[in-house]
Amino acid sequence: MSRRLVSLVTPVHGPAVSLLPEAYASLVRQELPEGWDWEWLVQEDGEGVNAAAHLPGNDPRISIGFSRRGGPQVARTMAFARSCISGESEFIKVLDADDRLAPGALARDIDVLTRYPEVGWTTSRALDLLPDGSTVGFAGDPEKGVLPAGSVWQYWQLNKRAQVHPATLCARRDLMLVLGGWMALPASGDTGLLLGLDTLADGWFHDEVGLLYRKHPDQITQHPFHSQGPEWEARMRIIEEHTRALRAMMRPRREG
Template sequence: MRLSRPFPHTGTAEVTVVVPCYNYGRYLPEVVQSVLSQERVDPRVIIVDDASPDGSLEVARVLAAADSRITVVSHTRNQGHIATYNDGLARVETEYVALLSADDLLAPGALGRAADLMKAHPQVGLVYGMPLEFSTEQGLPCTDDSGRLASWTIWSGREWLRWTCRRGRCFILSPEVVMRTEAMRKVGPYNTGLPHSGDLEYWVRTAAGWDVGRVNGPAQAFYRVHGNNMHLTTFDTIQVDLKERLAAFNVLATAELQQQLPGADLFHRQARRGICREALLLAERNLDAGGAIDLSLSLLDVAQSACAEAAETLRGRSVAYRLQRARRGEAPASIQGLIEGFRRQLDRVRWTAWRKVGIS
């Protein structure tokens, strides 16, 4: 990992932003404006409507009629979000590309900052940054990034994978990603079998062949939080999230990645151990907070599916001890509250590290 000071590229970068849309027509004008108002780039927009019944297609066509930089693709039947991603990405012809959900927004200057980094580092295939959450009711967060000191973090693909696999998690939310189109073409389409963790698997495949960069400092995107978010409606339990992460990291065991990435087996084992540790830690924390026994048991099952020896580890035995206390109806011990306080402090340290350099 190396940090460097950013510097602007010369010329104008061409960037296409693919906007998949299903029943989000009410958000389309705002998301399109966030793209077309980007400075120092030549932006294009491809809206792919996945047979929305809410009039999204009509909204998209009105926008396209007013601006030639907008292209509209319509599905006659609903194909699902992964197929919609792939349809839009296959139509990109510019040097750089981003995939932005219709309910999210780009931050001002985000595309130019990402293009600067990739112009300066030709081996970087993927750039991400800091996304900020917002809601329709509360509006965008009040941020003034005009004077914020920015930096770049650059990893070799192997180095970024090492961090990602050791933690067994994804450091990228998604709307802040900009890719080199050449990299996107070589990586190929999204995996239709991973509706929840397709992004993580895609970043793993990208890092297997390309370096990874991050724009630190200014926000790169705004992620809208509302009741219709897929992770809140379809995948609403942490156990499911952990299982889907396991499925995403299984790409490291495929023949393609084994051939492309020396040591892919080791990365795969690290990822499984990382998910095992997190599942056991969550099982501990749930019991320390007086949570339901069934939840910790299901998390223990996830840990054992990731690592057969999970129950025999120090943390696995710690979970077993807490389960015994909980089954006897005993309240969490006072030391457990002290441990949880330390964990919260560690959470804050990791969150700060992620905000600063993109990993934690």
């Protein structure tokens, strides 16, 4: 019986490489539906990463690639590009090197995307994983179930952030191909991708915890340019204009 495949993409650079074993441990603990398997596409972002030193060499599901330093958004897209070589995977799932999947996360994503063809992508509840090992959630998650196309965009227009966490994304491969992967920005490229997916198809929110999102000083979200200043303004502008352009292209199809 042929397997069905979900590809996980993981960019890695700098100190986060030492956290790969924890990400891997959370991945091997996933229980998948019968007939399904995963592949892990780890992408070294620049020279000197040496991800292989932190991962078992005898797991054929792990594939390590290298690309010139371009930042995590570019590395994610390069990992996604490697999934296109075989063309086997149906779904693309995000897993950053410093994060951990919660038990059942992959099975829930696969279940929804196989049962509901109109749903193009999923997200889930995330907990911040603090340096002391404790976890913290946040209020404001949507209700479990369908996120109608355009609902994330409506929330983002008011708050300049999404109400669901893009680090928990799992999406159909063909939708990812339409969008070309992640926006090549120094940060927020995953938000741009999320808003693109929200334009193209309904989503789904799992109210079960799907990800432990590690908080640490080396995150790009800790950079002073991340949430203010000219770079932030430019990132928000291109994300907004990109989404508006996609929505304008989709409008005639929906009205027809």
